[in-house]
Amino acid sequence: MRVSVTKRAFYSLAAAAMATVLAGCGSQIADPASAGSTASSGTSCVDTSGSSIKVGFINSLSGTMAISESTVFDSLSLAAEEINASGGVLGKQLEVISEDGASEPTKFAERAGKLIQQDCAAAVFGGWTSSSRKAMLPVFEANDALLFYPVQYEGLESSKNIFYTGATTNQQIIPALDYLAEQGTKSLFLVGSDYVFPRTANKIIQAYAAAKGIEVLGEEYAPLGSTEFSTIVNKVRDSKADAVFNTLNGDSNVAFFRQYRSVGLTADTIPVVSVSIAEEEVPGIGLDNVEGQLTAWDYYQTLDTPANKKFVAAFKSKFGTERVTSDPMEAAYTSLYLWKAIVEKAGSFEVDKVQAAADGVTFEAPEGLVTVNGENNHITKTPRIGKINAEGLIDTVWSSPAAVEPDPFLATYDWAKDLTK
Amino acid sequence: MELLIGQMFAGLSLGSVLLLAALGLSLTFGQMGVINMAHGEFMMAGAYTAFVVQQAISDAGVSLLVSIPAGFLVGGVLGLVLEAVLLRRMYHRPLDTLLVTFGVALILQQAARDIFGAPSVDVRAPGWLQGNIELLGAPIPLTRLFILGLSLLCLAGLVLLLKATPLGRRIRAVVLNRDLAETSGVSTRRSDQLTFFIGSGLAGIAGVAVTLIGSTSPYLGTNYIVDAFLVVVAGGIGQIKGAVIAAFALGVLQSVFEYSTTASIGKVLILIVIVVFLQLRPQGIFSLKTRSLA
């Protein structure tokens, strides 16, 4: 067969290209045992020679999560400003490089890679959704870099490259359940957005309920961003549950509470405990619709601690008096200070030294004293149940007597033994 | 029984929201073949209109009643501008209108975020719409009832306009046969503008309505646009009658699916039903004897 010039040229090109590709091949994994310890690709490129040190902030500044994450970005900025004003970290001013995660896990992974490899940030702060964290985790592990993650999450995770400054399940969900049980709740209805956090949280709740004799009368998920809750609300009403445990995210809460109330359900008939509604979200939902409902967090703007008063005042003076502070914002603010404390204890920005120095480092955070647990890189937190008051702020109605040690894998709870097979 | 009625009503109510969102779309899609992806953002504009009006008039009841015509105007004017600036040059390439209006949708979303902020804003429902009435033990939310009524009112108004006014006759003539109408002296230019104004205005009203049940945020429109298009497609292009049946059928079906499975699976099932339905009737429930698009 006659091969045309074009084709012949193309074949030879392709052959050459394949040869290049094969020549470029690196190591194959021959021995799985040693594979895990394969040296990481880039030795750290963090530049500690100058008078400043780079840190990365990664938050969704566009897309559906921008609503929540931009607030975290604000409080991170506040912390950076304060730290710089008081002399920086190890005498170096923080140079913040901010990246937009755009509410997409893939984007988070890509941008985190950029912060580590291209910008050589000493540490990265941010992330919100579980998927954004899960997406970034391998990037930080592969590059042996540090991420400070400031949001309550579903637990069952621990990485030496991630510091979790938000609550894990035993610092938020389990105390909330304890509270409900204490109040005599015998049956629950679970409502959540269809993604990882609610599903995992509900798995834990189911296990807890089974162990404590609480009946779970329903478990419903709405697609993220869904605004149609007629059916779910009808099911809740029909179930006559004692309480609803709400793990809905974002705007769905608005629709849920409006429609919840419109079929005649209120905090008095069937109270709702929410773990994703903070001060920021209340105005959008409409105070009428959520007043008196319960929340579970470790921080509220109304907390009466000196550190919190200072934090709230500083935040309002920087961003405006109409702005409010919330748990993830506080956790983000705390995370930057914790990193500073750890680095100063280690006397170095190097990742392994920071990891080694982390255990036991404390910070007088707005929520109270927090301590880093070096075993799982989580921090101690004080769970608080709140009730949404008439001003749209949240009052603490119950508070854990002491800070709770983080237990991401719920190893200390008998009923949770079967959660991870 | 109680639950059955509750669910039936949930279906009807969802259907009425879909109808409200799809009514204007059906008109613009039917008459001009324009696939207006910014229709959802016109809804959003209507919703923010309700918010702005409520800032000015604190009485939620009065502001709601003012918002409805105001939302219609805002949506309609946005539509007029879009038509005049972009779409009039694109009637001969309907598919491209989809992408152009998608771009417009992006811009409007971002504009809303820059103007009103990313978090959703609160549009209060008036006191007389709080609560519910009981129908055989099932609670029928008043807001839902209001939306159902509003959508039927819009439908009646639109039908009346199309059937009983000279303007409506002109619009229908253009829908049936654009060229013939043009040659017989109907100003298609004028009737295009008017259709677009009315269709987009209906989106504005829909936006005002959904503030009663959901959140008012820059992303409000994205929640409705795909569903609204499915209603139009399943109903048959340019067929108000078809859109009505499709909207309520989809609403009830979705409630049934959602009740018997989960919300996510229900949504997937609905989409599958529509795909299969279009296999059986590629032209939708009703098909118009025009060859303008299909």
Next chain:
Amino acid sequence: MKSLLRGRLGTVAGFTLGAVLLLGVAPALLPAFNLGLLGKFLCFAIVAVGIGLAWGRGGMLTLGQGVFFGLGAYIMAMHMKLADASLFGGSGVPDFMSLYGSGEVPGWWEPFRSPAVTLLAVVLVPGLVALVLGFAIFKRRVKGAYFAILSQALAAAFAVFLIGQQATTGGSNGLNGFRSFFGFDLKDPNNKLMLYMIAAVVLLLSVAIARQLMHSRFGELLVAVRDQEERVRFLGYDPATVKTVIYVAAAVLAGVAGALFVPIVGIISPADVGVIPSIAFLIGVAIGGRGTLLGPVLGAVCVAAAQSSLSSTFPSFWVYFQGLLFVLVIGFMPGGLASLPALLGRRRRTPPEASDPVAPPDAPDPDVEERATKPEEVSR
């Protein structure tokens, strides 16, 4: 530019240039991180080649390419997850399954343990899905706006479905955290370079295939079908077959691109396959020039690069910019940038045979043809 590259010599020169740039210059100049990004853009470019065929040449506005991209990506991701699980964990069960699911690998995952099955499936599954869908849709003469909306609905359904199946698809997290690719260590920079090279070669290959399709008799027939689908029937062709073929080709390209995306980017999630990313695939194609061979490739790479560099610095500006791109390019310059020389120059010159005719952006008004075939009695 294109007119310079006329004739066979031009083609050879063009391919050589492309190959040198992609395989030689880029790896030599770009730092590892940027090369990885470029690799990702090349994946989008492969999708764009397919869209250029289906949309630019075939007139089918496919708003659902995310489905095929996702199929290819998830198949590859499932294989890599399983391979990692047996290499590192030893248990053979991917980590997230023990976290969120029953801790057992579902049956439909099992075939993808085999590398050979995976490689075949990456091509065949998107192809077969497109074949079935295409036949169903096109045989029933669903086209134009109906097709566009239907394909969009499919993308929406696909994403919702993936999110709902957390225990078996990773839900909204998607699948990530891969450590090896067919036995190659993904941490090794050399292997990353290899992945990039594979993407570049696949892109060159897909451009070659697209070129062959465009210039073949089939390509001419495709244009005929795009412009006057009904007329083609009277010549004895079934347009449904023609459209299905090109739809399948576009789907396969998207699937392969998805399969390459996973090892290069390291993650696939429902956010990469739904309605928005599916539409986003189109913008590069439209900007570059949907009817041309290279336009979609260049457009896709440029838009992705612009997004990557601009969106973080100016997140809100980027959204406006992207919206404006859609409006300006499609509204005012439907031929894309490829039509710019023609628009500016307007020199009278018969287009050389080898150059790609810049197809007009849209099917002409269907009315024209319909009127012709329409019984005069009805229009009365």
Next chain:
Amino acid sequence: MTTPTLLPDGEPQAGGWRRGRPKYLEVRNLSVSFDGFLAVDNVNLDVIQGDLRFLIGPNGAGKTTVIDAITGLVPATGSVNHTGTEILGRKVHKIARLGVGRTFQTASVFENLSVLQNLDIAAGSSRSPLQMLRRRKSVEPAVEEALEIIGLAGAADKKAGILAHGQKQWLEIGMLLVQNSDVLLLDEPIAGMSQDERGETGELLRRIAANRITLVIEHDMDFVREFATSVSVLAAGKVLSEGSVAQVQADKKVQDVYLGTAATEGQ
């Protein structure tokens, strides 16, 4: 296949071929209704190979609908038999493959393709997939011949979209030729043509009709008189009269229907 000759010897004649077994198109009781309106009402037609039949009638008589029905575009009842094969009820492209070709009132060529590409596509419905995926290396003899016949050999590489109106019509006829149709259904092929072009088209029709089954819809009575070998008159969906031009013109019923309208109008 031997060298194709698209043009036969000889002229068409009334009644078609007299020798051998001519091909034929037999239409029986053909009816088409649109929403209850009977556009075509029990039409019977017999056209034999070698006859150049014209189909005339006032506007709205159903002429185009007859062709639409035969080619499968609109659903119809009755029977259409092409030399022993029933074609009614088949799909459009299947009917085309059985050798039934047509043109349209407004020329429908592929405007973005060259004249050559138009003809090449028309000639290729039976190509194998492998042939389809190859590039066109040379011009097929039949295509080359058709280019000559329709007088567009010089314009082979021109985009069909820039052709003059008449040339487009010729291109369509050329496409019919290479398509290898033995039934040619032409819908007003000379509409909008100049006087000279009409003459040329008429000659072309006579040349190609000698061994084909040809049915032409036409309004221009001068043209019909000059070139038809036989005529069928359609009015209100029914066949009114049939025969030579002279016979039909002499028919009282035809005169009544036309009453000096279509018979004199030259459109």
